[in-house]
Amino acid sequence: MAETENNKILEVKDLRTYFYTDDGVVKAVDGVSFDLKKGETLGIVGETGCGKSVTALSILRLIPQPMGKIVEGKIIFDGKDLLKLGQKELQNFRGNRISMIFQDPMTSLNPVYTVGNQVMESLVVHRKLSKEETRRESLKLLEMVGIPEPKRRFASYPHEFSGGMRQRVMIAMAIANSPSVLIADEPTTALDVTIQAQILELMDELKHKTNSSIIIITHDLGVVAKYANRVMVMYAGKPVEFSDVDNIYYKPMHPYTIGLMKSITRLDEEKKKLLKPIEGLPPSLIDLPKGCIFRIRCKYAIDQCKKEYPPLVEIEKDHHVSCYRAKEFMDGILERFGN
Amino acid sequence: MENNILLEVKNLKKYFKLRSGFLSQRFAGSVKAVDDISFFIRRGETFGLVGETGCGKTTVARVILRLVPQTGGEAIYNKVNIFKLTSREMFKIRREIQVIFQDPYASLSPRMTIGDIISEPMEIHKIDSKKNRMKKVKEFLSIVGLNPEHINRYPHEFSGGQRQRIGVARALVLTPKLLLCDEPVSALDVSVQAQILNLLTDLQKEFNLTYLFIAHDLSVVKHVSDRIGVMYLGKLFEVANSEDLYKKPLHPYTMGLLSAIPIPDPEMERKRRRIVLEGDVPSPIDPPKGCSFHPRCPNAQDICSRKEPELKNYSKNENEHLAACFFAGKHI
Numbered sequence: 001m002a003e004t005e006n007n008k009i010l011e012v013k014d015l016r017t018y019f020y021t022d023d024g025v026v027k028a029v030d031g032v033s034f035d036l037k038k039g040e041t042l043g044i045v046g047e048t049g050c051g052k053s054v055t056a057l058s059i060l061r062l063i064p065q066p067m068g069k070i071v072e073g074k075i076i077f078d079g080k081d082l083l084k085l086g087q088k089e090l091q092n093f094r095g096n097r098i099s100m101i102f103q104d105p106m107t108s109l110n111p112v113y114t115v116g117n118q119v120m121e122s123l124v125v126h127r128k129l130s131k132e133e134t135r136r137e138s139l140k141l142l143e144m145v146g147i148p149e150p151k152r153r154f155a156s157y158p159h160e161f162s163g164g165m166r167q168r169v170m171i172a173m174a175i176a177n178s179p180s181v182l183i184a185d186e187p188t189t190a191l192d193v194t195i196q197a198q199i200l201e202l203m204d205e206l207k208h209k210t211n212s213s214i215i216i217i218t219h220d221l222g223v224v225a226k227y228a229n230r231v232m233v234m235y236a237g238k239p240v241e242f243s244d245v246d247n248i249y250y251k252p253m254h255p256y257t258i259g260l261m262k263s264i265t266r267l268d269e270e271k272k273k274l275l276k277p278i279e280g281l282p283p284s285l286i287d288l289p290k291g292c293i294f295r296i297r298c299k300y301a302i303d304q305c306k307k308e309y310p311p312l313v314e315i316e317k318d319h320h321v322s323c324y325r326a327k328e329f330m331d332g333i334l335e336r337f338g339n
Numbered sequence: 340m341e342n343n344i345l346l347e348v349k350n351l352k353k354y355f356k357l358r359s360g361f362l363s364q365r366f367a368g369s370v371k372a373v374d375d376i377s378f379f380i381r382r383g384e385t386f387g388l389v390g391e392t393g394c395g396k397t398t399v400a401r402v403i404l405r406l407v408p409q410t411g412g413e414a415i416y417n418k419v420n421i422f423k424l425t426s427r428e429m430f431k432i433r434r435e436i437q438v439i440f441q442d443p444y445a446s447l448s449p450r451m452t453i454g455d456i457i458s459e460p461m462e463i464h465k466i467d468s469k470k471n472r473m474k475k476v477k478e479f480l481s482i483v484g485l486n487p488e489h490i491n492r493y494p495h496e497f498s499g500g501q502r503q504r505i506g507v508a509r510a511l512v513l514t515p516k517l518l519l520c521d522e523p524v525s526a527l528d529v530s531v532q533a534q535i536l537n538l539l540t541d542l543q544k545e546f547n548l549t550y551l552f553i554a555h556d557l558s559v560v561k562h563v564s565d566r567i568g569v570m571y572l573g574k575l576f577e578v579a580n581s582e583d584l585y586k587k588p589l590h591p592y593t594m595g596l597l598s599a600i601p602i603p604d605p606e607m608e609r610k611r612r613r614i615v616l617e618g619d620v621p622s623p624i625d626p627p628k629g630c631s632f633h634p635r636c637p638n639a640q641d642i643c644s645r646k647e648p649e650l651k652n653y654s655k656n657e658n659e660h661l662a663a664c665f666f667a668g669k670h671i
Binding site (some may be wrong): 047048130153154162163164192193195196197198201202220221222223224226245246249251259260261262263264265266267268269274275278279281282294 | 388391528529530531533534536537540555556558559595597598599600601602604605607613615616617619620
């Protein structure tokens with residue numbers, strides 16, 4: 001037991017992040033719990049608006065104020081609850097022990113500072129190095145992330161870089177202080193596939209080199225299959241299924257996960273196989289139905305689903321599902337991949 | 340040439356002129372957005388055009404629709420060269436060639452009801468009376484899976500996937516023969532994406548449509564297409580039926596592209612060998628000499644930087660599997 005406890009580097013407990021808008025309260029994240037183990041890659045997947053990005057932003061307390069607020073939960077890192085820290089203390093963690101890569105490398109770099117300057121900044125903030133050392137260290141970082149001719153590119157501005165190169169700079173900044181946790185929010189969505197492959201390979205390589213952990217947030221189920229060890233599937237602010245990657249792909253127990261798996265086009269599929277998408281659309285987060293949120297789109301819904309939201313239960317070892325009918329999928333009573 | 344060909348594009352070129360400064364009129368070179376490409380689409384089939392940002396795939400569609408003038412080449416639709424038609428003749432042909440755009444938010448006027456949006460093409464082409472038009476709009480709304488009672492609603496009342504259905508209804512209402520789909524699902528979430536892809540497949544059967552399907556996502560393109568053309572920096576690198584393209588790609592760029600796309604199957608991904616193409620796509624303003632792919636190509640030889648490879652057939656059957664590479668089929 002003690003061993004497994006030590007293995008956990010980050011723990012999120014019952015996180016709830018709400019946004020108070022003119023139209024009402026948006027429960028963007030509503031009861032998310034998970035843990036991150038040392039050296040693993042955790043994938044968080046779900047569609048637009050399911051709360052995956054807000055989960056990531058909440059960990060670093062980057063929720064836009066005063067609209068958004070973390071109303072409940074614990075984020076335990078290194079024995080401390082990050083939600084209880086003051087701004088100054090938090091700063092010791094943010095960008096240092098836990099860092100983040102954002103989706104859009106065009107807007108997340110400052111256009112008026114040189115690339116070198118921005119990489120140096122992440123070092124200056126957290127470490128006491130001489131100017132000379134900082135520069136040397138920054139050059140080393142740029143080289144590590146595969147920027148060609150780092151010495152020459154050091155004085156370039158972000159607009160002189162391509163999208164892929166900018167994302168490399170973002171990664172250099174993120175790993176500058178060798179963080180133990182790297183949160184990547186859709187790191188390759190804005191990039192072309194061949195560049196996506198480069199960036200993901202780079203992240204994976206760096207993870208192994210530094211023995212850090214990665215949380216990768218994406219809607220791309222291919223990326224998750226390739227890189228994640230464990231996967232959390234989210235729907236309308238709640239985790240609906242959480243397990244290791246093989247269970248999620250080969251033994252999904254939540255109708256939403258099952259539906260997702262049947263919606264994706266695969267490169268290796270037989271020709272013109274008809275996809276079996278989930279009917280309907282994700283609900284508005286302001287006016288959520290009572291009971292299970294997915295039941296409106298779910299063809300397995302029963303009366304019980306209308307009454308109360310199904311709790312996330314461990315249906316088999318390390319496989320958590322929040323569905324009343326998961327047991328029936330498990331026992332093979334309900335057919336998953338048929339019609 | 341076979342006679343079941345609906346559209347044939349021959350040596351199509353589109354160069355955009357560059358000016359040297361903001362106000363200057365001085366000619367400073369040109370971007371070869373589409374540089375001498377040829378392909379054909381058979382009746383009732385789906386031809387997919389795939390490539391990364393800036394490869395010229397959207398420009399191909401725009402030139403075929405004559406939304407921008409071509410720099411050279413021909414587009415033969417039903418034995419007629421579209422580029423030679425007068426605007427009146429082109430007007431008639433536009434009924435038969437319709438388009439679905441990428442962004443369902445930008446392609447519908449926010450000030451028109453969806454009834455007006457879908458009936459506008461009929462109005463322009465003076466088809467039917469106003470009453471009949473509305474009847475037809477309702478019919479097409481239900482065909483694309485929307486509630487006909489929503490005819491008086493505005494686009495902002497619909498989600499992205501529903502808007503794309505409206506775009507599909509607008510394109511179909513003139514009962515076209517050829518539908519150009521420019522990234523029709525890339526703005527949508529997976530579950531909605533699958534709904535639209537299924538809709539397009541069903542409609543193709545029902546209305547006997549021919550598709551030119553343009554997208555950057557090769558797994559989507561492969562799913563819908565009978566044949567696929569792979570573009571890179573304004574050129575066609577490989578054309579083949581989709582099975583062959585996946586199972587035995589000939590061009591190293593296609594191989595790299597296929598390998599870069601992760602398959603949603605963890606076991607398979609663990610076993611798969613990954614080829615990572617290095618570097619970025621070069622700027623189209625100053626493309627590399629010879630084969631434009633040679634700086635990134637693991638197979639590149641001396642000749643590749645000097646001469647440009649032609650698109651040649653490598654199959655026993657005519658026009659079945661074309662590739663533009665001196666070392667086509669050599670594994671990387």
